[in-house]
Amino acid sequence: MTDQGMTDQSMKSRLVELLIVHVLRKGKKSLARRIVYEALKRIEERNQQSGVLMLEQAVSQVMPLVCVKARRVGGATYQVPQEVKPYTGINNALRWIVKYAKDRSGKSMAIKLAAEIWDAAHGTGGAIRKKEETHRMAEANKAFAHYR
Known part of the structure; x- marks a missing residue:
């Protein structure tokens, strides 16, 4: 089995293909693809830098290193910090970027997605706040790490 299905044909x-899948709603992949391509094109026009490169920067900035998982021990539930695997981190980053892009005010999803990717690549935006919040939770619950 090849990776043909998981690699974006155009870019x-x-x-990019993972981002398209996260933008996808109700099976309308061509619409999701158009939104993502337009967002990346807007980033290229604004920055004179590759949209894919900017997306990679954004994902690396947003990708969490640790998260907390609920663990029940003796009737009490503890938030136990755990390291995040790379694939899961990328998925979380893309999910957060898309979520906070949707929450923005603006005209089209492509504009909002481009703005969120831009902000994430530069260390601001909702997705970065979510990552920092996740890291703070893990830091606060570091005492329960031995329950892993």
Whole structure:
């Protein structure tokens, strides 16, 4: 089995295909693809830098290193910090970027997605706040790490 299905045909990037899947709603993949391509094109026009490169920067900025998982021990539930696997981290980053892009005010999803990717690549935006919040939770519950 090849990776043909998981690599975007136009941009030749697996990350772009994953972003398309996260934007996808109600099976309308062509619409999701158009939204993502337009967002990446807007980033390229604004920055004179590759949209895919900016997306990679954004994902690396947003990707969490640790998260908390609920663990029940003796009737009490503890938030136990755990390291995040790379694939899960990428998925979380893309999910957060898309979620906070949807929450923005603006005209089209492509504009909002481009703005969120831009902000995430530069260390601001809702997705970055979510990552920092996740890291703070893990830091606060570091005492329960031995319950892993």
